[in-house]
Amino acid sequence: MGMSLVSFTSIPLRFSHVPRSILPLNSPNQCQIQRASDDSLSGYRQARVLTSKPIRTVCTKAVLSEQRQYPKMGAKSTGPIPPSQLIQVVETAATTGAEVVMNAVNKPRNITYKGITDLVTDTDKSSEAAILEVVNKNFGDHLILGEEGGIIGDTSSDYLWCIDPLDGTTNFAHGYPSFAVSVGVLFKGNPAAAAVVEFVGGPMCWNTRIFSATAGGGAFCNGQQIHASQTDQVERSLLVTGFGYEHDDAWLTNIELFKEFTDVSRGVRRLGAAAVDMCHVALGIVEGYWEYRLKPWDMAAGVLMVEEAGGTVTRMDGGKFCVFDRSVLVSNGVLHAKVRLQFPFP
Template structure:
């Protein structure tokens, strides 16, 4: 039997299980990375592979072995477990599936755990290199315990000027008004910064902010499993996290801006107004999804 859902679990125990789960999923991905892909589609361009499903199954096995009554939200399997649990696991077994399918080196396994709605522990195993030279590095964090990459503490950059910053964003599969607004933001920031990258894996993008190699990342229309791990890693590396309208962030929201903190207000000056315009036009980015009956102190 695993630990029961009521009451806090030791951060050291929790992060060890989180890291083991992420590494277990990553081993499934590594075993498949150079093999032919069996690809199906959730939509016109939204891919899913057998590797996504196998990775999630391997992660679930680790979680259930240790905490058999925790609530789990997986990208592939949806909600399972006890809704009365204080803990919610948000699992993306293969973040950046399209990149994986093409052998493009920007994808990861992301495992984040919430305690009453707030990120408590996180691990992201990022795949680096590329065909013929695949490797991984693991990012991890606990609430109040700092952020680490391969066991070494990491910190966001100190850059405080947009014109000296390298930025990252992402675009979802729905080409709606939010997508069009972000195209405009992409253009605007490309004009005033050192560049804007679009790599295609939210957890990787946030870990790069935490590592200090880019200054900020923003995106509309994300899901809890996209963000639960990455936002904690950024915060514990000294960065800032809000919604794109500047409001207090919650993992169940649908927009996120993470930065090194020093640039946050300057970025919001450009990102906030068009986001408010979208809201005024009826697009709600707050509390899009929360599992029914899950207790969240947010």
């Protein structure tokens, strides 16, 4: 059974800013992971009570003229490890995990459950083991957070690897083409390098494409640089969201947001893999994505992909994003103010 990062209450990690779900230690550049409170979910409780006034009416001239510059969340550099060296290992780790998944994609699944509907397969575990082997071989002194294995390694390291060995396990179990292997590396708490191997096609025609990014180095798909779209109207946008396994207040809030955004845009898709959703924003085929109840391994790679492709990443209230905030709003950048103001936040 996978271990949640929020269950580790005494692991020191260095961050360039302190997310709201983490308390500061003695050093201003350090923080300590604690169990997330309801307030760390970026305001979903406030969002749940929607007014009867249609959300689409908020797109006023003031909104259209807003030129707010949202804070960057990517690392300023890849640290002492050169970008070319770091991304080579990140890509190797992700593709090694993807080989395990590809070998299993047409075979029967051995499925167990973390919850009533939250699946885990032998493939998740095997993929993570293969990724860990690559990381440990190259950077044995780094800290690693895996969805299935929890946190291992040197807690004093400036580097934290966030690994999702099979993002979209339910889709994988059903043979539905929206799942991926996601590997993101944080340097002092901020995304520095990322790779996502997306599985495309479907039964009888499975294939993959690999997304990669480094801080300040741009985002790429199959080796070609990619850019977020330039669509600047919500009504001409295609959006994506996701729903967690817990049918709680955040889930109910998102049902309402799904309805409202469906009404004001060209449509809202729910594909079921956060890393894939964010890579699609980076690729320019959708304009925005939001989701509650996420974990660091869900977001660490995808958010860097979006920012390096020219998009914007924030919390849902527009504040500076950290991968420990548990909810995220990303867009192509030019639409961010308009999309964010659809949310019932002050």
